[in-house]
Amino acid sequence: MAIATIEPTTGTTLRTFQALSPEETEARLHLAEETFRTYRHTPFADRKRWLARAAEFLDSEAATFGRIMTQEMGKPFEAAKAESQKCAQACRYYVEHGEAYLRDEPIDTGKDRSYVRYEPLGPVLAIMxxxxxxxxxxxxxxxxxxxxxxxxxxxxxNVPQCALALEDLFLRAGFPRGAFQNLFIETRDIERVIEDTRVKAVTLTGSEGAGRAVGAQAGKALKKVVLELGGSDPFIVMPSAKLEEAVETAVKARLINNGQSCIAAKRFIVHDAIYPEFERRFVERMGRVKVGDPMEPQTEVGPLATEGIRQGLHAQVEKSLAAGAKAPVGGKLPTGAGYYYPPTVLTDVPDASPAAREELFGPVAVLFRAKDVEHAIALANDTPYGLGASVWTREEAEAQRFIAGIETGMVFVNAMVASDARLPFGGVKNSGHGRELALHGLREFLNAKTVRISAGALPPPTEASANE
Structure with a gap:
């Protein structure tokens, strides 16, 4: 598959890039290993300063980075700028909390001196x-x-210029040349890199199929792996909810990033008592969404990232309609240039149809009716995925039943699911395993080394030695 920038608004190929040769890939792996040997011992103050500098660039150059994102994958420009600024916030989070998260963790074992020491693993391959x-x-x-x-x-x-910009970002921030490197390699070459003994761990965000392949390869090579895969997140609305707020948030939750988000709400499960009114308002609001040029400020939904994604989504919609589903709005493939797809609502969806069983990666929402709390929980869990869930209720006991009953890695009450550097992010079931962000994400790729020193065997540590 070509490594290229193809503008989603026109389908025009703007730039192409050559994949690395085996020799070039080898050179980068060698540099990563060599850099790690010294970088792991770099004073924390230096790493902290460099990451803080990266955050400054992500803020001050948000418009530049945003244009690259929009040009390569079609997200609205305002959202792209916000993405860069969110990245800056995450960097600052680890600047502020990283040292405490890496500090030795004392363990009470009586007279002996025991603790857990957290050490880096080495080069980590990120498939993004x-x-x-x-x-x-x-x-x-x-x-x-x-x-x-x-x-x-x-x-x-399809986002090679984003990859190059990120590599350059960390280099300009002060990190050593081999601390963060871009690998322009073909998909068929990934397994060889995973198997390389210099690579110590793997993290992947992507489809369920990619997760299964990479997970198997990492397992074969005995490498630690974190998998953040797809989702078919439920958005549950109960009679006590503030309906107008729920509807507005539902539209935003479905259409974020042009509907192309693993944590976008995809299945809207609404109590029978309020279903007719919710459907009326939701369909009306989806029908008013502004679709257009992602560089225009008023655009709410831009094009999908590739023609293949658009065709795949439309095939799922057509098969669902053929099975008996209804589309009160959207569902028709537009003509003209670009990979646009209209905001679509599907109702009366048969159990065996793609809309009921598969992840829809685009601006297509599916409505379901629930008789009561237990029925809503059963519908929410009736999926192979378990990433996030949004629950709308103003009853505490009801909220707690949803929190305990829904099989997901995250539950948000009266709010849409969103990633936040302060909160661990990840799922269960076919949505993957492991966690990103917060303390949990930092420690995924650390060696938790147990240390136990017999009482009296060594002199007490000095303050300087304890901080080494």
């Missing part, structure tokens, strides 16, 4: 997607680099 081309990378890179690991980025084939 196109939908949040900066944010997905930063939420791996910021904790990895602050902890003393080095990064190797295999980015999606």
């Amino acid at each position: 997607p196109w939908n949040f081309p900066f944010w997905q990378v930063i939420r791996f890179a910021a904790p990895a680099l602050i902890a003393g690991n080095v990064g190797l980025l295999k980015h999606a084939h």
Whole structure:
């Protein structure tokens, strides 16, 4: 598959890039290993200063980075700028909290002196997607680099300029040349890099199929792996909810990033008592969404990232309609240039149809009716995925039943699901395993080394030795 910038608004190929030769890939792997040997011992103050500098660039150059994102994958420009600024916030989070998260953790074992020491593993291969081309990378890179690991980025084939901009970002911020490197390699070459003994761990954000392949390859090579895969997140609305707020948030939650988000709400499960009114308002609002040029400020939804994604989504919609689903708005493939797809609502969806069983990666929402709380929970869990869930209720007991009953990695009450550097991010079931962000994400790629020193065997540590 070509490594190229293809503008989603026109379908025009703007730039192409050559994949690395085996010799060039080898040179980058060698540099990563050599850099790690010294970088892991770099004073924390230096890593902290460099990451803080990266945050400054992400803020001050948000418009520049945003244009690259919009040009390569079609997200609205305002959202792209916000993505860069969110990346800056994540960097600053680890600048502020990284040292405490890496500090030795004392364990009470009586008279003996025991603790857990957290050490970096080495070069980490990150296989990243196109939908949040900066944010997905930063939420791996910021904790990895602050902890003393080095990064190797295999980015999606359609966002090569984002990959180059990120590599340049860390270099300009002061990180050593081999601390963060871009790998322009073909998909068929990924397994060889995973198997390389210099690569110590793997993280992937992508499809379920990619997760299964990479997980199997990492397992065969006995490498630690974090998998953040697809989702079919439920958005549950109960009679006590503030309906207008729920509807407005539902539209935003479905259409974020042109509907191309693993944590976008995709299945809207609404109590029978309020279903007719919710459907009326939701359909009306989806029908008013402004679709157009992502560089225009008023645009709410831009094009999908590729023609293949658009055709795949439309095929799922058509098969669902043929099975008996209804589309009160949208559902028709537009003519003209670009990879646009209209905001679409599907109702009366048969159980066996794609809309009921598969992830829809685009601006298509599916409505379901629920009889009561238990029925809503059953519908929410009736999916192979388990990433996030949004629940709308003003009853505490009801909210707690949803929190306990829904099989997901995250539950948000009266709010849409969103990633936040302060909160661990990840799922269960076919949505993957492991966590990103917060303390949990930083420690995924660390060796938790147990140390136990017999009482009286060594002199008490000095303050200087304890901080080494």
